[in-house]
Amino acid sequence: MLNLSNNVVPESVKESSNAYIQELVSTPKSTHVLKRWLLGFFIIFIITLFLPWQQNINGKGTVTALSPSERPQSIQNVIAGRIEKWNVAEGQLVKKGDTLVILSELKDEYFDPQLPIRLDEQLQAKKEALDSYEAKADALQKQVDALSKNWELSLEKARNKVKQNRAKVNADSADIQAEQLQVKIAQDRLQRGLTQEKQGIVSLNEIESRRLKLQETQNKLISVQNKLAISKQELINSQIELNSINAEYAEKIAKARSDRSSALASISDGQSEISKIVNKQASVDIRRNMYVVRAPQDGYVVKALKAGIGETLKETESICTLQPVNPNLAVELYVNAMDVPLIQQGRIARLEFEGWPAIQFSGWPSVSVGTFAGKVRVIDMIDSKNGQYRLLVTPDSGNWPKQLRVGSGVYGWIMLDDVPVWYEIWRQLNAFPPSLKEAPEEGEKTGKETAAKK
CATH class of the missing domain: 1.10.287.620 (Helix Hairpins)
Known part of the structure; x- marks a missing residue:
């Protein structure tokens, strides 16, 4: 106040005016709460930036069998023939040696029943x-x-x-x-x-x-x-x-x-003719056994590629598809070529199967829900047609769902080394590949596997 006037302001007026001004200048309570919350979130964010984050490489693939003999196979006929009878239906379980199809002869040189x-x-x-x-x-x-x-x-x-x-x-x-x-x-x-x-x-x-x-x-x-x-x-x-x-x-x-000498030459010709006839007899016996197409192993008849009676088949033409019983399941994952040098055999993988709901925290596998553990078993030495590399992942601990079938879709993560969260955010923003480090030692790998299992 400049005090230019000689009039004195009453004390009551002074008190009321100060209260009004203070009320206008004071901060609302909600603002203090918001500041505290923001400060808390900031502190948590800073702490989170220094938490360990496990790097990973993701890929897509399908369920398959580890052994080639346990994968779906096409049943083919060795000789040309005509379908006379089907002994199985699609989806039927057959044993090794069971008759699938009966064929008849097409070549006139084998028509004679005698x-x-x-x-x-x-x-x-x-x-x-x-x-x-x-x-x-x-x-x-x-x-x-x-x-x-x-x-x-x-x-x-x-x-x-x-x-x-x-x-x-x-x-x-x-x-x-x-x-x-x-x-x-x-x-x-x-x-x-x-x-x-x-x-x-x-x-x-x-x-x-x-x-x-x-x-x-x-x-x-x-x-x-x-x-x-x-x-x-x-x-x-x-x-x-x-x-x-x-x-x-x-x-x-x-x-x-x-x-x-002429007689000896005739003897040689006769021996040659005898060998040809014996060979012909063996071929005829084997060919007659091939009129019946049998199951090479236990499995399910998945799809008949030839239907009906009377259809003709060429040599080595597929008749049906057979899925072997109880295959040792594995997962085919396809990853980018730039990520292959970072993967070694024995790396832990987390898998999410189609049809099984899951919540996956790729950097914190210990808090993931609904995913299954696997271990990298095979890394292809050459790329596939799409330029990616194929990995074969087998079960690591526990059992995968029994309802899994060959061909089901899979989304997987190959778990690598631990880095701070801030480093992972910085790497993602710059589109850098994961850190290239040496393969973990046996003891270190075992510890991480145990944490992943938990």
Whole structure:
């Protein structure tokens, strides 16, 4: 107040004016409550920012079986055929070896109902022909052995004859020399006689006698020369005969061996034909057993891919689908390629199955409700067609719902390491991947698994 006026304000007026001003200036009670609440929320928010948050990688997938043999499989026929009878209905439980479908033959070469008997007859005929060829081969071998022995005997005989003729030629040659000497002696005596006859020492009769002797020795020499010529010709003939024996028996033995080789070739062909018939018999027996399509294992017939009677099937064409009984369930989860290096085998996963209501706090699995625990079992080494990588997750503790069926949808979280909440918020705002850290130690992993189970 400036106190410019001389008038004095009464005390009552002063008191009433101060009260009014204070009432205008004072803060409402509700505002104080709001401030306290905001302060409390701020303190809680700050505390929450420093709470541990478990990082995770999420993915979608389906329920499957861990073993490939327990997954749904298509029942296929091995041979082409025509459906004659269905022995099962969709949804029916079948045991291993139960008849599913009965087929009939489509190929004309298997139409004959007596085909096994016909094949037995062909096999028996081929065996008899094979025995005949074997007997012929044995006979020809014996013939070759006999010809070889006769060849040796004939050669020995011909050689002896050559030796004899050569000796005869030698003897005749010696006789010629002796006769030539006799002729020379007779000529010398005749010459001496003629000289002596001129001297009157020898008579004319003696001269004539010596001339006759010379004539006889000359005639005998000619006879011995003719004999030598005959002996030489016989020697040549025996040598020719020796050579002809070699050629003759070589030709006979070669022909016998050729016939035996032909018989052995026929034996080989017969054995080949027998093998083909035996193979054909085995194929026919196996094919006849394939007219009945049986269940490869226990399971449920899910869907018939061929309906009705009389429909034809090609080789390896699917007939129906079989779901094995009580498969060991697993979950196929697909995650992005950038997250695969952060996942190791043995990591804990939380799973939410379609049809089971759940409340999931991905960063605080201990307060999640309705989710199920799993463990990473397999990480594919290559990506799938959609560019993501497949994980196989198996049950970790407890049992998954018994009502689960193969093919059900699943949403899962692969649990990683703990970080503060503020770091996770900052990472999410910046779209960074989870922290890349080493795989947890065994003791640390066990502790986290226990907390997740709780």
